[in-house]
Amino acid sequence: MQLPDSLQPWREWLEWFAPEQLPLFADLLGRLNPMLGPLRGLQQGGVPEPDGLGDLQRRGPYERLLSSEWLLADEVPDEFLRRAVVGEHMFLAPQYRAQQASRLIVVLFDAGPLQLGSARLVHMALLILLARRAKEAGAELRWGILQHEPLLHELDSVAQLKRLLSARTFTTVNDAHWQTWRQSLQNEPMPVGECWLVGQRLPVTDRHTCTHRVQVSRSLEGQSLSVQMQAGETRRVSLPIPDERLAVQLLKGHFEGEVVQAAPSAKGLVPRVSLTLQPVISSAGTHVALKMLDEPGMVVIKLPAQNQKKSLEVRRNLWSACRTPLTVLFVGRAIGAVLSDQLQLSFWNIPGLNPVDKPSLEELKLPPGTANFLPAVGLHGHFANRLYLLDTQGHLAFWVVEKEKHTATPAPRGTQRLAAGVMAMAKVSGDAMAYVRREGDRLYAYSINSNSGDSNAAHVVGIAEGVTQVLFAASYRWRNGFGGCALLTVKNECESWRVVSVKGAPFENQRIDLARGWKGIGLLQEDDEDYSLLLISPGQQAIALHYGDDHETLFTTSAVIAKVSFCPLSGLVAVLTSARELLVYSVPKRLMRLQVFCNEQPENKDSSDA
Template sequence: MQLPESLQPWREWLQWFAPEQLPLFADLLGRLNPVLGPLRGLQQGGVPEPDGLGDLQRRGPYERLLGSEWLLADEVPEEFLRRAVVGEHLFLAPQYRAQQASRQMVVLFDAGPLQLGAPRLVHLALLILLARRAKEAGAELRWGILQQAPQLHGVDSAAQLKHLLNARTFHTAGDEHWQAWRDWLRSAAMPVGECWLVGQRLPATDRQTCSHRVQIARSLDGQSLSVHLTSTHTRRVVLPMPDERPAVQLLKGQFAGEVVNAAPAAKGSVPRVSLTLQPVISSAGSHVALKMLDEPGLVVIKLPAKHQKKTLEVRCKLWRVGTTPLTALFFGRAIGAVLSDQFQLTFWSMPGLKPVDKPSLEQLKLPPGTANFLPAIGLQGHGCSRLYLLDTQGHLAFWVVKNAKDTATPGTGQTHRLAEGVIGMARVGRDAMGYVRREDNRLYAHSVNSQGQVSSAHLAGIADGISQVLFAASYHWHHGCGGCALLTLKNQCESWRVMFFNESPREVQRIELAPGWKGIGLLYEGDERFALLMLSPNQQAIVLHRGGDQETLFTTSDVIAKVSFCPLSGVVAALTSSRELLVYAVPQRLLRLQVFCNEQAGNRDGSDA
């Protein structure tokens, strides 16, 4: 790869990146390199060791007195004493050999929430600069994460740089993190020459262990980054925000023209969709549906295979004009909707469900508009199926679906009440639904199977302050409660308590989010371990919080207007303000689809009425 002259010193590391990303590094490396200052810290270690004789001196211990001086003491004692008084004796001076200098440089990065986004690119540039600095000094550069247990990594491949970018944590750097690293470094077999700390709001350090501190902070207007380096002197440089496209590629770990977990190219038009209604995901994670903006109906997209080259499968399904969609859901493999008019509820594209009279407000409070799709789940059983709907007041209702071969199923054509005070529900298994209800200031969790059988109540805790529930899908729901997260707000910050019910209900995890972060989904990872899916404060990143660390799954160029998560398939669908749809499979860490839904009416194909 041809590099400009200004980037030749870092050729060894820049060969891992794509040509279009080099201008970003040219700016960062060029501005940061003069700030680093001269090399220091590779001091001679320990006490010097004797290495033979080196010189004669006028002073010294008498065991090193020159032999001819002792002869003078035997022959002319008065002269010996005179020389001793005036300091004329000659002593042997030993030659000292210094111990080997320290040949290790260490840099510790703050991977907390204060360093998300552009500061991570500064981390990347500093690592490259220090790698060259160490190589020129014949030293070895190793890096670690300040908030993690002491463990050092090399800089010998692009995978190491990606590892640095992915090493994100929700915890800010504290004194306890530095204490653990300081004790570990002091006990290391090889003494450290230079030790760098890089981040924001770094803990207090001592000069003996930490030689350099680099503070990286955004400006108040968000248009630049301020970098302060403190060692023997303090230096400061202001960096402009990098170009968005290459910066996003780098933060996603896309180096050297590769596209990590990229979605296949979507060949096919998708009509304009509404930004006020969330995407609907099938329980198998194979289809996504959205409400069309220009016509009354839904657009259904079949997610492409990993290496699919054929045209994207897009179908548009229309319902009768003059009805209001209350919800949309995949009932089995087909998409359906509950439509409302002045007098009736119609179950569109749901065979076996006949229209019913519109329930009273006391039985089911239905919204007059379409601000959000109401939560709805369809469970298909052997004898009959049921459709469940949760209104905005906590009323959980259902309708019995008559199967084609069944002529005697009771309850069809009626609206049934299942529970009151329900604050959340979700599909938690292929044939199971979970919900949490409030009663007498207590929360109780239930599961419902495909036959309509409701489990006994599992106490989930006190209801005070609980405003939302997230459900994790797992097989534990078949004999209890397989896990949910309860939300409370503390000083406008979200606090999630993850509850698990195996033999008895207990809290297995508590997750405190920083200001602006929002929990949007809960994923069960086995062995009573859960991961919380989050939306970033700027609403442009989907992040996974797991085990105290956080991992950015994908970022968007525009603000995410609506987002949905299916706990059964682990698929998240995000719709941005520019009508870009991104569908991501969390368990596989795979971007399944990235397409713009902005085709004008009349220019589309594949419509079904």
């Protein structure tokens, strides 16, 4: 797992968590770490250990008497006795070295009713901080529960964190609990260097046995946690209440990082991919594809199922090197593309579509290079299949593949133009697409059903002036009407989005004003009425979700995000970082589906197509 530099000191323990949970710990660890202070328990102690011979001396036990003295006892016994009486015997003096006391850090937690909820997240963060503290000092860390019988545990796996969270009790901590632990610690074979007590309304302790006391309590207004540490001096810090969804997930012991860590390895090599073209996500949310850098084609990765054991399925699909891809899309589970050369447009891996003459610039303005894939949608109907493509000038074109059993009315061949002045389009249902078109000073939303192929009645979504981008929400309502969208205007370099919902007039809809640098990248409808706006952070290293008055960070990246895609149908967001790390995240499930580096040289070709 790639971690920001600020979290690298705790990498060993943070790898147990999912990437979307890291922002919560980044805040907790960053605020709590300065409170810990210097480490105690570094004094010398214990029983000295012999370390060879150091000198001769006139006193000592007779088992260390010099051998020459014993020879004198055999030859001249009277002289031996005389020397013994006057203290003239010589003894060997061993050299001793001081033994450094074993450095043991013990932390005892209050698991009672006063510490339920967000306070337990502070317990987890402190345990991780103390684990690193012990490792740096060559010490050992042990933890226990004040209300339980004296039993110390290590922190050697994520299971220990789950044990800490599951150790809930409705008994408040009292003096008897501490006295039991105090007696047990005094009988420990290894001297205790530091003893930490963490909780609320802790019992009275002495400084010799308990070196640190940490009081964790909720503020009176309920909007923050107060953490007070006593160790000679008193330090305090105020922590914001963590995001409720992430907090509940962690408190239940759902550390999705375990799933990410155990994700299947890639079968073969994942080739290097281009950082200038966005990932392509299948509508079913089962595959993601990226443009290869060293070969003309796409690498397609099948997203693993949860707890999948078999290898990750990775395939390379190649087209002719002399053709330029204008757009790439999934046709079912297969990847397809519209390719261009000087004279023709060809449809790679799209059954039923034959090459056509390249349209004139007036009909369809196609880019000479591949700065971005053009928006494209494929619809499968009962009578015909259609492929729609939006060019850089707002021209919406399509091609038709008529099914064999319905040939009474032949479909028009070649490139067909549907509309001009189109600002955006997207697939919004399994059998429908939507687009927004500028007509005069207004914007109109249309939808197309896969069976009819005709545009439904227009829906006015607002005034066109100042609108520069449109995002669509996936909804079954698009099949026969309007399903919701969001319109962007920019004011003082800050994005302002107006969400046009299914219900109500445009002027009654939600407005979302973003802080400078934040950008909207997707619109999600998680229930029948409410909409969420998917965002990318100013530094392009975090993906967040804005819903209602809340702002939730979904996950962060260690490198800058180079390209990002969002599929409103599946709710998947795919980001490609400058380090060529691909992350695929399910927004509805709040789950990281895939995390893999795409930076290896290819070894072989799975498939090719001229």
